[in-house]
Amino acid sequence: MFWQLFISGAAMGCVYGLIALGFVLVYRATEVVNFAQGEFMMLGAFVAFSFTSYAHTPFWLTVVLTLGIMGVFGMLLDRVVMRFLSGEPVFSLIIFTIGLSLFMRSIAGMIWSTDTYAVRSPIGDGVVRFGSLAVAHSDLLVMAMTGILVLLLYLFFRFTDLGIAMKATSQNHFAAYLMGINVERIFSVVWALSAMVAAVAGMLLAPILFLHKDMGFIGLKAFPAAVLGGFGSIPGAVVGGLIIGISENLAGGFLPLWVKDIFAYLVLLAVLIVRPEGLFGIQERKKV
Amino acid sequence: MALLEIVNMSKRFGGLHALTDVSLAVERGQVHALIGPNGAGKTTLFNCISGLYRPDQGTIRFRGKDITRTPAHRIPKMGIARTFQNLELFRNATVLDNIMLGRYLHKTNGIFSELLFLPGVRRQEVAARGKVEAIIDFLDLQSYRDQVIAHLPFGIQKCVELARALALDPEVMLLDEPAAGLNPEEARDLCFWIEDIREAFNITIILVEHDMGVVNEVSKQVTVLDFGTVIAEGSPDEVQSHPAVIRAYLGEEDGTAPSP
Amino acid sequence: MKFKLKRTYEEDLKIFQYGSELARAGVGVLFLTVLPLFAGNYWIYNLTLAGIYSIAALGLNLLAGFTGLISLGHAAFFAVGAYTVGYMTSTLHISFWLALPAAGAAAAVVGFIVGLPALRLTGIYLAIATLCFAFIIEQVILEFPEITGGVNGLILQRPSLGSWQLNSDASYYFLVLLMVMLFVWLTKNITRTPFGRALVALRDSEVAARTTGVFPAKVKSQVFALSAFYTGIAGGLFAPLVNFVSLDNFTIMLSINLIAMIIVGGLGSIQGSIYGAVFISLLTEFIRMGKDILPAFISQQVGFQGAVYGLVIMLFILFEPSGIYGRYRKIKYFCEVFPLYRKDTFRRERKFQKAQRTR
Numbered sequence: 001m002f003w004q005l006f007i008s009g010a011a012m013g014c015v016y017g018l019i020a021l022g023f024v025l026v027y028r029a030t031e032v033v034n035f036a037q038g039e040f041m042m043l044g045a046f047v048a049f050s051f052t053s054y055a056h057t058p059f060w061l062t063v064v065l066t067l068g069i070m071g072v073f074g075m076l077l078d079r080v081v082m083r084f085l086s087g088e089p090v091f092s093l094i095i096f097t098i099g100l101s102l103f104m105r106s107i108a109g110m111i112w113s114t115d116t117y118a119v120r121s122p123i124g125d126g127v128v129r130f131g132s133l134a135v136a137h138s139d140l141l142v143m144a145m146t147g148i149l150v151l152l153l154y155l156f157f158r159f160t161d162l163g164i165a166m167k168a169t170s171q172n173h174f175a176a177y178l179m180g181i182n183v184e185r186i187f188s189v190v191w192a193l194s195a196m197v198a199a200v201a202g203m204l205l206a207p208i209l210f211l212h213k214d215m216g217f218i219g220l221k222a223f224p225a226a227v228l229g230g231f232g233s234i235p236g237a238v239v240g241g242l243i244i245g246i247s248e249n250l251a252g253g254f255l256p257l258w259v260k261d262i263f264a265y266l267v268l269l270a271v272l273i274v275r276p277e278g279l280f281g282i283q284e285r286k287k288v
Numbered sequence: 289m290a291l292l293e294i295v296n297m298s299k300r301f302g303g304l305h306a307l308t309d310v311s312l313a314v315e316r317g318q319v320h321a322l323i324g325p326n327g328a329g330k331t332t333l334f335n336c337i338s339g340l341y342r343p344d345q346g347t348i349r350f351r352g353k354d355i356t357r358t359p360a361h362r363i364p365k366m367g368i369a370r371t372f373q374n375l376e377l378f379r380n381a382t383v384l385d386n387i388m389l390g391r392y393l394h395k396t397n398g399i400f401s402e403l404l405f406l407p408g409v410r411r412q413e414v415a416a417r418g419k420v421e422a423i424i425d426f427l428d429l430q431s432y433r434d435q436v437i438a439h440l441p442f443g444i445q446k447c448v449e450l451a452r453a454l455a456l457d458p459e460v461m462l463l464d465e466p467a468a469g470l471n472p473e474e475a476r477d478l479c480f481w482i483e484d485i486r487e488a489f490n491i492t493i494i495l496v497e498h499d500m501g502v503v504n505e506v507s508k509q510v511t512v513l514d515f516g517t518v519i520a521e522g523s524p525d526e527v528q529s530h531p532a533v534i535r536a537y538l539g540e541e542d543g544t545a546p547s548p
Numbered sequence: 549m550k551f552k553l554k555r556t557y558e559e560d561l562k563i564f565q566y567g568s569e570l571a572r573a574g575v576g577v578l579f580l581t582v583l584p585l586f587a588g589n590y591w592i593y594n595l596t597l598a599g600i601y602s603i604a605a606l607g608l609n610l611l612a613g614f615t616g617l618i619s620l621g622h623a624a625f626f627a628v629g630a631y632t633v634g635y636m637t638s639t640l641h642i643s644f645w646l647a648l649p650a651a652g653a654a655a656a657v658v659g660f661i662v663g664l665p666a667l668r669l670t671g672i673y674l675a676i677a678t679l680c681f682a683f684i685i686e687q688v689i690l691e692f693p694e695i696t697g698g699v700n701g702l703i704l705q706r707p708s709l710g711s712w713q714l715n716s717d718a719s720y721y722f723l724v725l726l727m728v729m730l731f732v733w734l735t736k737n738i739t740r741t742p743f744g745r746a747l748v749a750l751r752d753s754e755v756a757a758r759t760t761g762v763f764p765a766k767v768k769s770q771v772f773a774l775s776a777f778y779t780g781i782a783g784g785l786f787a788p789l790v791n792f793v794s795l796d797n798f799t800i801m802l803s804i805n806l807i808a809m810i811i812v813g814g815l816g817s818i819q820g821s822i823y824g825a826v827f828i829s830l831l832t833e834f835i836r837m838g839k840d841i842l843p844a845f846i847s848q849q850v851g852f853q854g855a856v857y858g859l860v861i862m863l864f865i866l867f868e869p870s871g872i873y874g875r876y877r878k879i880k881y882f883c884e885v886f887p888l889y890r891k892d893t894f895r896r897e898r899k900f901q902k903a904q905r906t907r
Contacts, residue, residue: 033672081866088869090671091618095811096865098804103858106851213851220679220800227676262687265680269665272677276668288335288372288755338759360758369759376756378749385745393761395742399770402744405737410561413741417557456760 003133005253006246011139013245014146015208017238018201019222020229021150022194024237027226028170029190032082033094036101037198038219043104044070044199045206045215046112049119059122066203067196074195075188082191083184101216108213121207142204146238149200153234166190221248224268230278239279243267289352291316291492292337292368292460297346299332306332307343307516314460314509319486319493321503321524324513325536330496331373333513334462338370339363350460365393369458371449373465373496379438383429383448384420386437390455391416423451426488427481443474454485460492461485467499479505500528512536563736580725584718592717593789594833595826599724600785602825603731605809606818607778610735612807613816614744615771616751617666618675621682622806624662625655625776627689627798629783634702634793635695644707648784655780656773658685663772667765682803689795701794704787714788724785728822731778735818747771779806812864814873823872831860 023037034040047069051062085093121138128135157163169176169186176183202215209215225244229236244264252260259266271279290313299307307329314320322330335341337348339360348356350366358366369390378386394416397409424430427447437445446466453461463482467475479502485491497503503510503524510527512520514536520527527533554560564570584592604626611617629651636647662681666674689696696702706714714720738744746767749757754764787793805828813824835856868875882889 027672033675081862084866088865089815090675091612091807091815092811092865092869094618094620094672094675095804095807096862099808099858099861099865101858102804102854103862106854106858109851110855220683223676224680227673231672258687258691262684265683268680269677269684272669272673273665276670276673278673288331288340288374288376340755340758359763361761361763364759364761372756376753376759378752378756380752381745381748385748388742389745389749389757389760389762392742392746397741399743399774402741403734403737403774405741409741410558413561414557416742417560421557452760 001253002250005249007133007135008139009246009249010242011136011142011208011245012249013225013242014142014238015201015205015218015241016222016225016245017241018146018149018197018204019219020226020237020241021153021234022197022201023222023226024229024231024234025197026190026194027231029166030082030086030187031090031093032085033090033097034194035094035097035219035223036104036216037194038216038222039101039104039108040070040074040195040198040216041202041205041219042108042213042216043073043202044195045119045202045211046108046213047199048203049117049206049211050112063203066199070195070199071192074192077195078188078191083187101219105213105216112213114213117211119206119211138204138207142208145200145204149197150235150238157234162186162189221264224264227278228268228271230275230281233280236278236280290314291351292494293347293349294333294337295347295349297333297336297343297348299329299336299341299343305516307336310346310513310516310518312511312518314492314494316492317486317490318509319482319495319507321495321497321507321510322513323497323500323503323510323527324519327515328513329516330513331464332516334370334464334494334496337363337368337462364456364458367457367459368462369453369456369460370462371446371453371464371466373468375445375449377437377445377449377452380436382434382436383432383440383451384424384434386448387420387423387451387455388416390452391419393456419457420451420455423454426454426484427451442469443471446470450481454489458491460494462494462496464496465498466495467497467502475499475502478502482506504528561740563733563740577729581722584721589717592721594830596717596721596724596789597786598826598829599721599728600782600789601806601809601829602728602822603785604779604782604806605813605821605825606731606735607775607782608806609810609813609816609818609821610738610747610778611771611775613810613814613820614751615747615768617768617771618671619678619775620675620800620803620807621662621678621680621685622775622779623798623800623802624682624685625659625779626783626786626802626806627685627795628655628658628776629780630787630793630798631689631696631702631783632780633784633787634697634704637707637788638702638704639695644788648781651784652777652781655783656777659776659780660769660773662776663769666772667768679800679803682800686795686798697794699795701792702787704791704793706788706791720789724789727781727785731781732818732822739818743767743770808861810871811869812861812871814871817871817873819876820871820873823876827872831857 019037019041022040023034026032026034044066048062048066051057051065052059057065085096121141123137123141126137128137128140157167165176165181166186166189168179169181169183173183205215205218209218221244222241225240226237227240228243229238229240244267247267248260248264251263255263292314294310294312297307297310310329310333322333324330332341336343339358339362343356346356347354350368355363355366378389395412397406397412401409424433427450429444429447429451432440432444437448446469450466467478470478482493482495483506486493495503495507507524510522510524511518512527512530512533519532519536520530522530552565564573583595604622608619608622611619632651632654633644633647636642636650637644662678665677669677690698706720708714714723746757746762749760749762750764750767758764809824809828810821811824812827813822814820832853835853838856839852864871878894881893
């Protein structure tokens with residue numbers, strides 16, 4: 001029972017982690033708190049869904065097209081809007097992205113209506129059995145994809161020029177400019193990357209949880225995951241997501257139902273009280 | 289007995305030994321300068337006195353009382369004020385508000401009286417304002433009174449920080465590089481002000497400074513730090529001709545090995 | 549340019565520095581007082597609602613605008629205030645006039661508790677932590693149906709003054725108008741006291757504030773409690789207005805609306821809180837009215853209201869981040885120095901450094 005809950009919680013945690021990952025990527029580079037990250041995920045899921053159900057494209061093509069479209073979307077968002085908001089106080093950015101999330105939800109409602117859609121996972125509904133444990137194929141896919149994505153991102157940041165440039169920009173925009181890094185282009189890439197990660201999360205989540213214009217609300221669980229991980233690192237975001245997903249599921253199995261809904265938040269508050277900068281966050285103090 | 293005593297203080301930041309076994313004694317009514325190359329640990333020393341850092345070892349005694357573990361917000365109440373190397377002003381507030389904050393710890397009314405702006409609160413506000421205006425007159429800040437800090441030139445901002453420290457009615461003022469960024473005229477004005485402050489308000493001043501002109505002009509006693517240890521102590525003239533000090537600032541002559 | 553020769557420090561402490569300011573405020577209050585005579589009940593009701601939200605917005609601005617502490621969970625304090633009044637008047641049959649201050653006090657206690665972890669958290673961490681608190685309080689409200697009516701909520705009557713019950717929209721409107729003026733006065737008082745200065749100090753440089761004798765933990769918990777007090781009173785006024793309390797009113801959308809109000813109105817300004825509250829409250833009404841005017845294929849869309857609302861918020865932040873009050877100040881300055889206004893007076897310089905400042 002425990003392990004069953006653990007595994008399915010881990011799968012859910014990976015989805016939280018993926019959303020949190022996109023969130024952290026943008027935040028580290030541009031200092032923008034993107035409360036619309038959940039809606040990015042929703043948009044990615046709907047775009048993929050539209051391709052498969054209306055254009056009947058094969059699965060691999062759908063994935064490529066969706067990632068491409070979401071990448072362009074992220075880039076356009078940065079060029080047209082976000083770039084004018086650099087340097088604004090945190091509060092303004094938060095409310096801006098909240099407004100954006102509201103806008104995106106409403107537009108999605110207009111395009112795809114407020115119906116809930118059930119989506120079949122590309123690898124079917126099968127289940128793998130490990131002794132008494134039953135793990136759904138879609139859960140396995142989620143965890144595998146998350147692992148692959150984290151690995152790819154790690155390699156990207158460690159070994160590619162663009163990745164190193166992004167890390168440099170995260171630390172000091174001005175110095176990056178002086179080093180000849182095209183900071184504006186880096187920002188666009190970061191937003192595009194974040195949107196694509198969200199799209200992956202969306203495509204993985206849709207079969208598990210249904211497709212609906214409000215599915216972005218799950219982002220509200222992902223933000224605590226990002227904070228739990230401490231905004232310090234990408235693995236941190238995923239670890240945060242896993243902790244939230246697993247503990248939430250375990251709580252649901254052993255504690256009264258109403259606690260399950262808020263368990264994630266209680267865990268987060270507990271961690272923040274002990275470590276105000278999150279698990280992997282760096283404690284920043286001003287040097288005077 | 290010295291007014292402010294530091295005994296065997298050490299402070300580490302991980303592997304970085306910012307201060308090692310530093311001892312210092314400041315006599316009442318003096319201007320005591322603290323000099324040394326960059327990174328010597330002078331600001332770290334100030335931060336320990338202010339309660340912003342907690343030293344790993346050693347004690348700080350003020351008027352005989354141990355203040356090593358006193359939290360930062362209680363230090364001003366004991367009578368120690370400070371200014372910052374890179375200016376820590378309240379940038380979105382006016383000059384007047386900044387200096388008025390120096391009178392914060394002298395308030396006696398609680399939040400309920402303040403909400404209702406009872407006569408007691410009004411009286412204290414007016415009294416505080418009177419004191420602050422006296423300081424503004426002393427430092428010639430009248431024309432800047434209602435301007436927001438962010439729009440003011442650097443020299444004036446430094447002046448405001450000095451004024452805020454004065455408004456605390458301290459016994460000791462820690463000035464961290466007050467002459468940094470000032471042109472020679474302003475630096476000379478600063479020397480006059482330091483002298484005036486010492487005489488008029490009977491305040492003991494500890495000064496971190498790189499400008500040797502200012503140091504020679506105002507200080508009676510100088511302590512030299514290098515790499516976190518005290519390498520010399522004495523009057524400005526004694527210290528400036530001390531071989532260890534010359535070595536620390538200018539390095540060795542070619543061909544001579546450094547001696548311990 | 550206006551000049552006022554002041555001879556004593558007391559004169560500098562006055563709320564209305566110029567006679568014209570006092571006159572303008574007086575005219576404004578007079579206008580609002582006689583409004584019920586010719587405006588319909590619909591508008592009076594909505595203005596009352598706007599007034600209630602402006603008290604909550606004032607509270608949030610104290611916390612976020614003055615002190616720089618972000619709270620995404622203010623709806624929780626609003627709910628505590630509303631439920632306290634609901635429970636005390638309808639279940640315990642205690643007079644509204646006792647229940648209202650109790651609502652404020654209850655919210656203040658909750659605010660103090662929420663503020664405790666906030667003492668060590670900053671920026672986005674604080675924002676998310678307050679959000680979590682809001683969700684938790686929401687859940688707790690559901691779990692005590694004996695007090696809160698659970699999912700069904702509570703039904704209330706309008707309060708009475710002696711034998712006169714404030715049933716009409718106009719009578720409740722006056723009550724709220726008086727409360728708004730009271731809270732504006734209280735907040736104005738704060739700005740001219742050491743406490744108010746300490747708040748701004750904490751926002752600008754907590755380190756320097758500590759070295760001037762401000763104890764951050766104490767001041768932060770006080771302002772949290774105070775901000776919650778304002779919002780609790782607002783919630784307590786809200787409950788009898790709509791005669792009904794239920795969790796639907798206190799979702800995260802309310803927290804978002806409150807933040808939108810102070811950002812659109814102007815962070816850190818008293819007038820801004822009021823303008824923002826009125827603007828956002830009436831915005832939903834205007835969008836609804838716009839639905840009737842616009843061609844059917846746009847307005848009949850299901851997400852129309854949400855889309856317009858989101859768009860308005862985004863446009864405001866893009867083009868006027870200092871809010872309505874900011875724009876008002878700019879226009880006023882333009883008129884004052886006309887025709888010598890320099891075109892780029894308010895141009896913001898390009899910022900490279902990280903927006904977030906550490907303490």
